[in-house]
Amino acid sequence: MTTAVFAFYLFATVLLVSAVLVITARNPVHSVLWLIVSFFNAAGLFVLLGAEFLAMLLVIVYVGAVAVLFLFVVMMLDVDFATLRSGMGRYLPFGLAVAGVILGEILLATSGWLGGAGVAFPGLGVPPDGMSNTQWIGSQLYTRYVFIFANSGLVLLVSMIGAIVLTHRQRLGTKRQDVAAQVARTPANATRTTQPALGQGVEL
Amino acid sequence: MTFTGFFQGLFGADLGWFLATLALILLIAFPVMVGVAFAVYADRKIWAAMQLRRGPNVVGPFGLLQTFADAAKLFLQETIIPSGASRAVFLLAPMITFVLALVVWAVMPFDAGVVLADLNVGLLYVFAVSSMGVYGIIMSGWASNSKYAFLGGLRSAAQMVSYEVSMGFILVAVMMYAQSLNLSDIVMSQKGNVLGILNGNIFNPLLFPMAIMFFITALAETNRPPFDLPEAEAELVAGYQVEYSSMAFALFFLGEYANILFMCALIPVLFLGGWLPPVDWAPLYWIPGWIWFLAKLFFMFFVFAWVKATVPRYRYDQLMRIGWKVFLPLSLFWVVVVSGWLMFTGHFDTIPA
Numbered sequence: 001m002t003t004a005v006f007a008f009y010l011f012a013t014v015l016l017v018s019a020v021l022v023i024t025a026r027n028p029v030h031s032v033l034w035l036i037v038s039f040f041n042a043a044g045l046f047v048l049l050g051a052e053f054l055a056m057l058l059v060i061v062y063v064g065a066v067a068v069l070f071l072f073v074v075m076m077l078d079v080d081f082a083t084l085r086s087g088m089g090r091y092l093p094f095g096l097a098v099a100g101v102i103l104g105e106i107l108l109a110t111s112g113w114l115g116g117a118g119v120a121f122p123g124l125g126v127p128p129d130g131m132s133n134t135q136w137i138g139s140q141l142y143t144r145y146v147f148i149f150a151n152s153g154l155v156l157l158v159s160m161i162g163a164i165v166l167t168h169r170q171r172l173g174t175k176r177q178d179v180a181a182q183v184a185r186t187p188a189n190a191t192r193t194t195q196p197a198l199g200q201g202v203e204l
Numbered sequence: 205m206t207f208t209g210f211f212q213g214l215f216g217a218d219l220g221w222f223l224a225t226l227a228l229i230l231l232i233a234f235p236v237m238v239g240v241a242f243a244v245y246a247d248r249k250i251w252a253a254m255q256l257r258r259g260p261n262v263v264g265p266f267g268l269l270q271t272f273a274d275a276a277k278l279f280l281q282e283t284i285i286p287s288g289a290s291r292a293v294f295l296l297a298p299m300i301t302f303v304l305a306l307v308v309w310a311v312m313p314f315d316a317g318v319v320l321a322d323l324n325v326g327l328l329y330v331f332a333v334s335s336m337g338v339y340g341i342i343m344s345g346w347a348s349n350s351k352y353a354f355l356g357g358l359r360s361a362a363q364m365v366s367y368e369v370s371m372g373f374i375l376v377a378v379m380m381y382a383q384s385l386n387l388s389d390i391v392m393s394q395k396g397n398v399l400g401i402l403n404g405n406i407f408n409p410l411l412f413p414m415a416i417m418f419f420i421t422a423l424a425e426t427n428r429p430p431f432d433l434p435e436a437e438a439e440l441v442a443g444y445q446v447e448y449s450s451m452a453f454a455l456f457f458l459g460e461y462a463n464i465l466f467m468c469a470l471i472p473v474l475f476l477g478g479w480l481p482p483v484d485w486a487p488l489y490w491i492p493g494w495i496w497f498l499a500k501l502f503f504m505f506f507v508f509a510w511v512k513a514t515v516p517r518y519r520y521d522q523l524m525r526i527g528w529k530v531f532l533p534l535s536l537f538w539v540v541v542v543s544g545w546l547m548f549t550g551h552f553d554t555i556p557a
Binding site for chain 2: 052
């Protein structure tokens with residue numbers, strides 16, 4: 001067994017086990033931590049495929065940013081386990097149905113797949129000479145798929161604006177720090193020299 | 205014959221490769237650990253000098269062995285696990301911090317060709333590993349089951365995620381100049397890149413503001429003062445590490461300093477020309493590259509210590525304001541400026557289409 005095959009089975013096994021543990025862990029924070037382990041092992045599988053750019057992006061985006069926010073939310077929420085478990089019987093048939101459909105689709109897709117030969121886009125098999133696969137992804141993404149790429153960016157922009165609109169509110173009566181005003185303030189317009197006469201106070 | 209080839213000749217292809225890589229890992233990790241010990245000592249000496257004190261001067265000549273004495277004290281103490289803690293996560297967190305702090309060194313080029321893993325996505329690897337560093341802290345904060353630790357962990361997570369965004373844009377500008385994500389290529393692209401005689405992106409007026417911003421971002425990423433809010437000993441007693449003792453605490457401490465040393469090494473690679481001398485002049489190349497590299501690392505470490513000794517801690521809202529309202533727009537705008545300039549001057553013409 002070569003190192004690559006061993007690494008594949010290691011990553012795949014850990015990925016599947018941690019994916020199962022995501023849904024079986026009793027503590028939601030532990031679930032998110034298992035999810036991070038499975039993301040990480042998926043990145044390992046990408047490295048084995050020679051797609052190191054995608055692997056690094058998976059780690060940066062999902063492990064480094066998305067999962068941190070998941071963890072944040074789950075830690076702050078006060079999760080009531082009793083109410084979570086009560087729905088189990090009600091949702092189980094539906095969940096099983098969805099899982100069955102996905103399993104069937106995977107079986108259909110893999111049974112028709114010829115190992116190694118089935119590259120979906122014929123002209124796209126191997127990077128051209130003198131180009132690393134990272135450069136190749138960039139040159140395809142920004143030329144051939146530029147509309148899809150720009151559209152997915154727009155979808156993200158819209159969802160970001162939506163999130164800001166939903167959560168942003170201006171509260172009355174809060175004091176805010178205006179750094180520009182603070183920096184622009186000079187001793188001349190902030191202080192005043194007075195010479196109060198005996199027995200008199202200073203007018204503020 | 206290469207180092208790996210020598211091992212492969214002795215032990216066969218697979219085992220030889222494994223043993224050679226293991227030896228190389230130890231060859232990097234061990235000096236990094238010793239470097240951390242002396243970095244702590246240097247840090248304390250620099251602060252002491254700036255505050256007109258003597259600093260550690262009792263253990264060993266000039267107090268050089270002070271860190272080893274501190275480490276021995278920590279190892280001999282009892283590891284206490286709080287009764288309400290989530291045991292596995294609690295013990296895993298310092299290990300994650302420590303391992304990630306060592307793992308990033310794999311792609312660091314110490315000299316021409318002296319690098320353990322010459323990845324073609326080296327810069328992304330550094331970014332990925334440093335973005336995972338937040339888990340060690342957030343896990344320790346949650347698993348400690350303590351209010352102080354939890355607040356410190358949350359602060360740290362928010363801080364690191366915020367500053368990573370602008371750090372990413374700064375890296376984008378550097379990699380557009382170098383046209384590569386490989387750290388060795390980034391260093392070599394800086395050879396004589398300014399007026400044909402200066403080595404280093406920092407001498408480039410377009411990248412100079414990026415270098416300054418990257419330095420400040422590096423301070424925030426490594427939780428160094430003035431951005432050490434996660435620890436904030438005056439308000440949070442020590443933040444996420446408050447429940448840790450003995451070896452677990454030592455792992456946090458070592459990981460933190462290994463991260464700081466890595467940032468002190470990454471800034472030279474990205475902006476100061478790595479192992480190249482600052483001026484592209486033949487006699488300067490007689491000095492070996494790793495000496496230049498280490499000299500730049502020491503210089504950056506001195507600047508890190510200098511900042512800690514002189515700048516007061518930021519308030520948390522000020523920290524967030526700088527990250528999101530100053531650095532993020534500025535770095536994003538500067539990426540547009542840099543890419544526009546490179547497009548205008550025909551820098552991208554050499555890329556295969």
